[in-house]
Amino acid sequence: MAITAADVKALREKTGAGMMECKKALTECDGDMAKAEKLLKEKGLAAVAKRAERATSEGRLFIREQNGKIAVVELTCETDFVANNADFIAVGEKLLDVTFEKGYTKVEDEHNTILEPLKVSIRENMNVAKVEVIDVPADSSAAFYIHSDHKTGAVVVIKGSTADAVKTFAKDCCLHIAAFTPAYTAKKDVxxxxxxxxxxxxxxxxxxxxxxxxxxxxxxxxxxxxxxxxxxxxxCFEDQMFVKDDKKTVTAKLAEVGKEAGASLSFATAKLFILGK
Structure with a gap:
């Protein structure tokens, strides 16, 4: 059976494999598109297994707040070029989607299944390195931040009020954590x-x-x-001098904001996320 350029192009769009490999697969399968696709996937998965030992020190953090929860997904790869790839970013967002839809709180098989086709098509080792979900109580203000390099992020949840001033402070605390990278939230945690x-x-x-x-x-x-x-x-985060008022500690600023909001505030979560850590 004659293999046309259109056939090769169609198979390439389905699998992400190279033009020559698509043509070779179609030739081996006598032009049968379904068989050729299966063959390429089998070969691709074999290649993925061979790449599994390669270091994945690049990647992105993905964070989203939805329905009283904040989900954090860490997706790693081998190169920063791939980390900035639109398909890589789309998969990260899809991993967040399924985390919320299924109520996952850690890395599950479905996360890896979603990532598998991208590993095959891009031909680089990738991993869903982390999935973490943080609860946001009803009486709380929450915020998150991802740095421009997408490798550093922070999540802060403040219990006691949903006032705008508290929400703003929570966001500022995220910026503080990303800037000063505290090792612990409070002295009691050391x-x-x-x-x-x-x-x-x-x-x-x-x-x-x-x-x-x-x-x-x-x-x-x-x-x-x-x-x-x-x-x-x-x-310790709570004892550091606040990023936007270096005359006061974070704890002192929390009390000041609480007084303004007419509420007793406390940190439910104040967490730093760094790619690979």
């Missing part, structure tokens, strides 16, 4: 093991400092605790 390790580091630094020589142990202990408190204030 593991004791981390604090102990940090104390050892500061203590070793103090032992090497000539200015510390001869100081009483209680004075050294006070200085050490001061260093720890300062460090925790730098890495």
């Amino acid at each position: 593991p004791d093991s981390y604090i102990a390790e940090q104390k050892e580091i500061f203590k070793a630094q103090m032992d090497q400092d000539e200015k510390m020589a001869g100081k009483p142990d209680n004075v050294k202990e006070g200085i050490l605790q001061g260093k720890i408190n300062k460090h925790l204030a730098e890495i």
Whole structure:
């Protein structure tokens, strides 16, 4: 059976395979379009398996708020060129769609099934690296932010009010988190093991400092605790100086906004998302 250019073009549009591969598949299948499509898919899936060990350090974060929830999807690939591909972006949005439709809260088989055709057509290793869903209670204000490179994002949920001022503050907190990348939300979230390790580091630094020589142990202990408190204030979101008012901590600003809204506010969620972490 004669293989026409139109046949090759039609098969290419269906599969995303190269023109020569489409022509070869149609020739092998005697022009049968369905068989040729199946053959290319089988070959494509085999190629996908071979690429599975390749590093996927590029990609995008996708975040959406819908029906009292915020969903975050992390989709990774090998190159930034593919991360900016329109089809890659469309698949990311589709992954959000199915997450909301099915009520998924983690990566499920259906997410990977949706991604599979794109892996075949683009010929690059890709992974649905993360699916996370955050609840937004009825009495809360929520916001999210994705940086222009789509590799850094933040989600903030503030309980206690839905006033416009609180919504604005939630958005500003997202910008703060993306800019200052706090490691923890509050001091209570910091593991004791981390604090102990940090104390050892500061203590070793103090032992090497000539200015510390001869100081009483209680004075050294006070200085050490001061260093720890300062460090925790730098890495904990609630104790950092607020990005839009560096004279006040985030906690102090929260109280100020709460007073303005006539409500007692608290952070239900204040989370940083970074591609690959």
